[in-house]
Amino acid sequence: KRVSPTDRLRADIDELFGSDRELSSTLEEVARLSVRLMMQAAVEVEVDEFFGRVRYQRRDDDHPAGWRNGWQPPATVKTTMGAVELQRPKLRGTDEAFCSRLFGAGVTRTNALESLVISGWVRGLSDRDIEAALSEVLGPEAALGKSTVSRICLRIRDEFDAWRTRDLSGVCLDYLFLDGSHFKMHPGAPAEPVLAAWGIDTDGRPVFVGLAPAVSESTDAWDDFLADLKDRGLGPPLLGISDGAPGLTGAFDRAFPTSLRQRCLVHRCRNVMAKVSAHDQAEVKADFWKVFDVGDAEPGDDAVGVAQRQAGEFAARWKARYPSAVACVSDDLASLTMHLRFPTEHWRRIRHSNFIERTFGETRRRVKVIGRLPGESSCLSLVWAVLDRASRGWRGFTMTPRALRLLQDLRRQLLAPAPSPDEAPTAPAKVAA
Structure with missing residues (x-):
């Protein structure tokens, strides 16, 4: 034909x-x-x-x-x-x-x-x-x-x-990415957020999960968005990846209390750079990324330990000159290094919330404004049609036997029924919001 x-x-x-x-x-x-x-x-x-x-x-x-x-x-x-x-x-x-x-x-x-x-x-x-x-x-x-x-x-x-009303009970995710993009949906009104969720299932395949409008990226908006996904059967992922917006992180921890959470390193890097003079930004930025370059360290406590030592070196070099920039790293180090507990081959793709492939480094802000599509229903329909088709071209994750074993171990530790009183818990510690 x-x-x-x-x-x-x-x-x-x-x-x-x-x-x-x-x-x-x-x-x-x-x-x-x-x-x-x-x-x-x-x-x-x-x-x-x-x-x-x-x-x-x-x-x-x-x-x-x-x-x-x-x-x-x-x-x-x-x-x-x-x-x-x-x-x-x-x-x-x-x-x-x-x-x-x-x-x-x-x-x-x-x-x-x-x-x-x-x-x-x-x-x-x-x-x-x-x-x-x-x-x-x-x-x-x-x-x-x-x-x-x-x-x-x-x-x-x-x-x-x-x-957007389909059953999600058959979707089992290892990774869940959450993001918000702003669109002009009403004539004469400012851009408003559209909340989106996509993930990687246990076979390494990308899955576009959810899309919904919101008045703002508030705690209530994210609570409602995640509650809808759960009501339709979506279970907890092993790891949620997002920026550090309080409304989003709080809503995620309430919706999936057994899941781990990775804070987007790209967004955190911007936060650090905002506290550094232009003269030193190149050096501070390079040192920031060195914190998370742990070489051949084994996933888990070994890799996290290397990152913690390197974070100490970062603090020793820059704390006197830029204490607030150093605090951006040290105060949230646990959630910034959570990806290091997962398979090595996934690290670079789960340490930020920009799941759609793009040049790593100076990326655009998460807010992407479109000014030609007023009308909520029309905007959502077109955004969905574009992203749904885009998701079919997203590159999946490689699932080696070693990676599968690690993910299965994490699933048992995090998501299995609670142990009896005489059994010692083995799950990694949760991250504070």
Whole structure:
């Protein structure tokens, strides 16, 4: 079977997020590809309706005559997201000519279709609103049928609604990453957070777990977010990875009291740098990362002990000049070194909360602001569609026999039923918030 233009666009999105590029640097391209995908899907749905059957479905006697015969060369269409290329279908053997209600002959600018896409997102993917928007632009005779609008717009919303209420009892995570990204969801209002959770399961596979809006990244917001995941069956991970926001760390410890918690080293490094003069930042930064470079030390107390000694050396060198910077490390050292209790091959990927692959070092802040997608429902649906597809390209974790044994030991220590009074506990100590 030939690959349709929409399938090729989906493959392009998969490839985009499977690369090592930063998510922040791909947002504009994602927006353009999303518009292009919606436009191309609209044309292909129109062809399905014209023939009364989908691609490769056999023709029945009551279906119109004709068949698909490939695609015309790409046509460039100008949109507010830039120029995009679309392909019109070639049809043969039809009793009447096919004419797209969205693309007339020679159309190079699609205000109507852009209204379909943008109004669909901005107005919450309402069929009635989309039809009204098209009628306003082109007149009643150019409005789309309800089935076309529904099949294009409702599919994503319905898939998102099903996804965010799905059962999670079958998901068993070793690592749970928690983060918040800010989006402008309401016209004239400041950016608001969207809370996200993704993880690595016991087979080393990435799993996109949760996505929800919030008024702020408060304790109550994170409490509600994590409570929903638990109510749908998500069990405690071995390790939670996040920044050090009090609302998030407190909520995690309440939701998963038996789990360990790693504080994001990238965020902590920024905190340290904020307390150091520009003249010394390069040296202090290099020394900060040396604290967590424990060489060939064995995971567990051995590796943590090396990091503690190196933290002492860091303090000895810089405490006189930058006591507050040193306190940023020493006061929270237990949660900064928690990743060292896990398999060595996972250390570099579980010591920060930026799970989506990016250049390590000077990364963007966790707040990623998008200013083109007002409307909570529309924003969430599009963010989910993008991240869901991105998650399929995320690189999993290598699970060697040695790593599996260590993770299984930690699972028994942390998550097994409490020992009887005559049994000595063996679980690593919990980390204070």
